[in-house]
Amino acid sequence: MCLAIPGKILEITDNIAKVDFGYGATRDVDVTLVDAEEGQYVLVHVGYAIQVLDQEEAEETLNLWREILELEEYDL
Amino acid sequence: MKQTSAFRDRTLARLIQKKIRELAPQDSVKLCHVCGTHEWTITHSGIRSLLPKSISLIAGPGCPVCVVPAREIDEAVWLTMNGVTVVTFGDMYKDPGSEMSLEDAKSRGGDVRVVYSVRDAVAMARKEPKRDFVFFARGFETTTPMNALEIPRCQENLSFLVSHRLIPPAMEFLAKLDDLNIDGFIAPGHVSTIIGARPYRKFPEEYGMPTVIAGFEPLDVLMTVYMLLRQIRSGRPRLENEYARAVTHDGNVRAQEAISKVFDVVNDAWRGLGVIPASALQLKEEFSRQDARQRYDIEVGPGRDLYPGCCCHLVIIGKITPNECPLFMKACTPETPKGACMVSSEGTCRIWTHEEGLSSLEGSYSRLP
Ligand code: SF4
Numbered sequence: 001m002c003l004a005i006p007g008k009i010l011e012i013t014d015n016i017a018k019v020d021f022g023y024g025a026t027r028d029v030d031v032t033l034v035d036a037e038e039g040q041y042v043l044v045h046v047g048y049a050i051q052v053l054d055q056e057e058a059e060e061t062l063n064l065w066r067e068i069l070e071l072e073e074y075d076l
Numbered sequence: 077m078k079q080t081s082a083f084r085d086r087t088l089a090r091l092i093q094k095k096i097r098e099l100a101p102q103d104s105v106k107l108c109h110v111c112g113t114h115e116w117t118i119t120h121s122g123i124r125s126l127l128p129k130s131i132s133l134i135a136g137p138g139c140p141v142c143v144v145p146a147r148e149i150d151e152a153v154w155l156t157m158n159g160v161t162v163v164t165f166g167d168m169y170k171d172p173g174s175e176m177s178l179e180d181a182k183s184r185g186g187d188v189r190v191v192y193s194v195r196d197a198v199a200m201a202r203k204e205p206k207r208d209f210v211f212f213a214r215g216f217e218t219t220t221p222m223n224a225l226e227i228p229r230c231q232e233n234l235s236f237l238v239s240h241r242l243i244p245p246a247m248e249f250l251a252k253l254d255d256l257n258i259d260g261f262i263a264p265g266h267v268s269t270i271i272g273a274r275p276y277r278k279f280p281e282e283y284g285m286p287t288v289i290a291g292f293e294p295l296d297v298l299m300t301v302y303m304l305l306r307q308i309r310s311g312r313p314r315l316e317n318e319y320a321r322a323v324t325h326d327g328n329v330r331a332q333e334a335i336s337k338v339f340d341v342v343n344d345a346w347r348g349l350g351v352i353p354a355s356a357l358q359l360k361e362e363f364s365r366q367d368a369r370q371r372y373d374i375e376v377g378p379g380r381d382l383y384p385g386c387c388c389h390l391v392i393i394g395k396i397t398p399n400e401c402p403l404f405m406k407a408c409t410p411e412t413p414k415g416a417c418m419v420s421s422e423g424t425c426r427i428w429t430h431e432e433g434l435s436s437l438e439g440s441y442s443r444l445p
Contacts, residue, residue, distance in 0.1 A: 002140065002218040002266040003113050003292075030195065033221055033331045043269060043322055046165075047193030048222045050331065051269040051322050058321040062082055065299060069091050 004045040006053055009038050019044060083293030092298045093126050099305040100128040106257060107304055108250060108394055110136035110243055111264035112422025113292050119427045121294035127301065134394030137246050138264060140215045141167045141420035142392055143346045147379030148239045149173030152212050154374050155237065156186030162237075163197040164212040166190045167420045170413065174380040178212075194222050201234035210368045214239040217267045220357065221331035224338040227359070227366050237368040238359055240339070241346065243267045244275045245355035250393060251283040258394075260286040260304040262297070265319040272327025273317050280313040291319035338363055347416060348381045348389030386415035391424050398425040405429065 007019035012031060019029040019042065030048045042049035109115065115135045118124060124133055137143050150173045156162040162178060169190055170179050182188040191197055197211040213223045213236045220240050227236060243264060250256060263276050268289045279285040286307035290300035300318045307313055317323055335357070344356030364370040382389060386408070387401040398404045398417070408414040410429055417423035 002111060002138075002216060002264065004218065004266045004269070030222070030225075032225055033328060033334070043266070045218055045266065046222060047195050048225075050218065050221070050266070051328055054321050058082070061318075061320055062088075065088070065092075069088075069095055 002045070004043040004050060006041050007044055008041050009036055011038055012036070017042075017049065019049075083291065083295045085295065089126075089295055089298060092295065092302055096126075096131075096298070096302050096305060097128055099302065099309055100130055101305075101308070102130065104130050104132065105259045105305070105308065106132050106134055106394075107260045107262055107301060108134045108136050108256075108258045109262035109264070109290070110138035110247055110250075111262075111267070112139040112142075112420065112424075112427075113266065114138065114262060114264065114290065114297065115424055115427050116422065117292050117294060117297055119430060121297075123294065123297055123301075126298065131301065131305075133262075133301070134258075135392070135424045136250055136394055137346060137349065137392040138216075138243070139392070139417065139420050139422040139424065140219065140241070141171050142388065142416040142423050143241055143246075143349075144168070144171065144214050144239050144416070145345045145347045145379055146172070146174045146381045147345075147376055148214075148237070149177065150175070150376040150379055151369070151374050152178055152210070152237055153181045153186070154376050155210050155368065155372060156181045156188050157184070158372070160208045160210050160368075160372065161187040161189060161200075162210050162212055163189045163191055163200065165192075165214070167422070168212055168214060170419045171416050172383070172413065172419065174377065194226050197234060198226055198230055201231055205231070205233055207233060209234045210237050211235075212237050212239065216241055216243050216264075217270045217335075220339070221270060221328070221334050224331075224334040227338050227363055230366060232365075235366045235368040235371050236359065238339075238357060240357040241344070242341070242355050242357070244271070244278075245352050246346065247276075247279065248283075249349070249352045249355075251279065251285055253393070256393065256395065258285065259308060260288070260313075262300050262304070263287055263289040265289060265291045265296070265323060268317075268319065268323040268327065270328050270331045273315060273323060273325045274327070276315050280315050284313050286313040287315045289315075289317045289319050289323050291322065348392065383414040388415035388417045388425070391415075391417050398428040401425070 007021040010018040015032045017031045041053040201209040279287040339357035342358045359367040390396045417425040
């Protein structure tokens with residue numbers, strides 16, 4: 001299963017981070033595969049962080065969508 | 077978290093749906109995803125019923141459990157019946173081999189342990205140094221890097237039964253099938269966090285296939301459908317990245333390096349599909365000590381991928397939908413699975429068992445979280 005869940009890094013000790021998945025659930029996550037800092041959001045798959053999530057990019061994506069959806073008209 | 081909730085917004089969903097209706101062509105359009113998690117989002121958010129009839133979303137071979145050939149499950153069964161402890165993810169536990177699943181093997185005395193992470197297997201092997209452990213390493217690019225990290229540093233009594241497969245070669249296999257006639261690819265977001273956007277460039281460039289890398293929230297999928305329709309309408313196929321908040325052009329380079337340090341790319345079979353060129357991984361010679369196939373003289377036959385009547389090989393390339401299989405919800409149910417696609421929570425047949433009777437538009441919106 002390629003399911004990966006976003007969570008927020010609370011603290012990092014060596015290559016293990018405490019990650020908050022919301023609803024009070026925290027877990028130890030191996031962060032060897034990413035350059036992540038405390039306070040950042042990471043995508044976690046089977047106990048390992050696989051990517052740092054780009055908060056700004058998420059905002060931009062949504063803004064871009066609104067623009068595209070509002071501006072684009074097609075002749076039918 | 078905002079990242080998630082904003083991508084479930086109903087108002088935006090209705091707006092995208094309206095745009096999709098405006099753009100939808102008269103002729104039928106077939107869009108193919110290759111990810112069990114996409115099938116899950118599509119089915120559980122009722123995305124199909126939000127789309128015009130002319131647009132069909134089909135599920136390709138993106139369930140990592142469904143594509144493991146029976147022969148490789150037979151190898152795991154052989155190991156556990158010969159005194160080795162097999163450690164596996166829960167979704168492989170019931171996956172049928174030629175004669176037996178790992179669950180059956182356990183009921184006959186085999187030591188099979190289900191874990192959440194390869195780290196658990198490492199910890200077990202450390203705790204019980206006198207016992208031999210094999211981790212059944214299945215999965216696509218998303219699941220490979222962690223095994224690649226642990227293999228060089230794991231202890232003597234742990235080895236790996238490698239069953240990893242690669243997604244882009246499977247997409248190429250689909251693109252080349254004459255009679256499937258796919259009009260666009262929904263590329264898998266989490267595989268792409270690792271491999272980046274780059275490997276998909278060949279689909280628009282060489283196959284003229286519109287391709288969009290997609291995330292997993294309901295809006296991600298709806299927007300991806302819209303972006304594909306836009307490309308189809310313009311007649312200019314290209315690669316777009318809808319999931320830019322997690323997927324970069326180059327991907328996770330550190331993970332890619334870990335993988336290529338440990339594995340070679342080889343030709344291998346996918347369950348029910350036969351051999352797909354350059355679509356699987358094998359441990360490099362220098363890691364033969366951690367390779368269960370080198371370490372033990374495993375004796376298994378060629379394997380039987382399909383139970384008589386099971387159509388998994390057609391379901392996993394989207395040629396038929398589960399309800400077109402004569403065994404679906406008759407002989408084959410989640411309680412009595414006959415094929416791999418009914419076993420895993422990511423298997424298309426299994427996911428479709430939840431789909432029945434839920435197809436009205438408002439019903440779908442009520443399922444958007
Ligand atoms: S319904 Fe069962 S028998 Fe039919 S294709 Fe799916 S898994 Fe195979």
